[in-house]
Amino acid sequence: MTGRYDVVVVGAGIGGASLAWFLSERASVLLIEAEAHPGLHSTGRSAAFFAESYGGPGVQPLTTASKAFLHRPPAGFADGPLVTPRGALHVAGPGAQGALDDVERAFLASGVAAERLDAEGAAARAPLLDPAWRQRALWEPDCTDIEVARLHQAFLAGARRRGAVLATDAPARGLERSGGRWRIETAAGHFEADVVVNAAGAWADEVAALAGTRPLGVQPLRRTMVVADLGAPVDPGLPVVFDVAGSFYFKPDAGMIWVSPHDETPAPPSDVQPEELDIAVAVDRFERATTATVRRVVRAWAGLRSFAPDRLPVYGFAPDAPGFFWCAGQGGFGVQTAPAAGAMAASLITGAAWNAPGVDPERYAPARFSGV
Incomplete structure (x- = not known):
């Protein structure tokens, strides 16, 4: 050729x-x-x-500029919608509630839509959160799933x-x-x-x-994702939940919970695989932040996220x-x-x-x- x-x-x-x-x-x-x-x-x-908030203020302009295309792609571009509603809830653990103020200021500076929630509002969005993790929260309504x-x-x-x-x-x-x-x-x-x-x-x-x-x-950095069975189907309407301190995020998918410990471990370019320790950390952080218990890990994978x-x-x-x-x-x-x-x-x-x-x-x- x-x-x-x-x-x-x-x-x-x-x-x-x-x-x-x-x-x-x-x-x-x-x-x-x-x-x-x-x-x-x-x-x-x-x-x-x-x-729109993911990646920080330097990335946000590119994300915002991509929004219209993803929501309204050119005619005939794809065989179905590219995004579906999800929403994101930004939370903080005990003693770290002040970090939400910094995130809220960043949202305001960038023009990303966000709403401050009290404990009742946070519980309504994500009832499986432990009370210590939902004293207050920030709701990002425009977050979506991407196909x-x-x-x-x-x-x-x-x-x-x-x-x-x-x-x-x-x-x-x-x-x-x-x-x-x-x-x-x-x-x-x-x-x-x-x-x-x-x-x-x-x-x-x-x-x-x-x-x-x-x-x-x-630099490639390893990121782990765990698919967890909680013993009963997970509400598909749950949002993506981010710890503002960057120790985890989780979202529902097909009756399960996807959990990442938000790890960033330097790794060589390769077909990277998850480490048992990172899987255990993901489960532990999820269980500490919620009232749920992981019954079993259905599967796990890792990917490389590369940064300048x-x-x-x-x-x-x-x-x-x-x-x-x-x-x-x-x-x-x-x-x-x-x-x-x-x-x-x-x-x-x-x-x-x-x-x-x-x-x-x-x-x-x-x-x-x-x-x-």
Whole structure:
């Protein structure tokens, strides 16, 4: 397999897929994916919610700018809705109630809708919370579940309809700039492109090194998710519940509870698996914050959330390698920011006009690390 393209995107997870969908309107695009199926790693292991507050104030503009697309996608884009109502409840443990004030101020500063609740209001939203954890709370009404697989497949299928090509089982083995073009060697063949996009997720720094470009210090961090059986079906109307101190979050799904201990353990790029200790910590933190008891752990998994040193995503051309474009460091917010991030990155590559209120592409440019 060979070919010449305007752009080759390395990585077909949600970041690469969304970018390919936008790019393929104006350019010939090849997506190369190391695995047999796109989205095997971070995208396929997402907690699947949209919360404008998640990721902090630097990420929030991209999340907010993605909201309209997710709620009202283009006609024919997907075979069903991309989001469903959920709501999020932000709580604090004993002695940490003051932290809710900081979160509320952050909500007000960013324009994210939130409502202060007293103990009665918090109990009405999440009655399984221990009384010590629901003295008061913040309600984020616009939080939704995201149909991650549907969104990801819609971007991939839409990109192919626009002429993009997807090559799987095609890990990049060589990247070389010659004659003003990139030559890309993969297990599936050799390709040429004007632009190479590094959308390799946890492998982003490895792809940069392969291209002779300075890595940015993108660090994969392991995050654990546990599916717990509480002995009776869980109310499907429960919100996502976040500890403002960052020690856990949980949400209902198919009669069970998904619980994460919000762990961030450095790990090498790999098909990461959950650790028994992290599973136990998740169960313990959930039981301490609620009146429920976990009867059994049905299953557990782990994923890698990759962050640049300042925990903001990286979108833009590398200052030290012509035609090498970074699309990396999406942390745990890559799915909910995919529409705006993909559109912004495509505009940076093609020069097409694009803007969204509050989104400054320079904030995410790799040049911000030039002095590091």
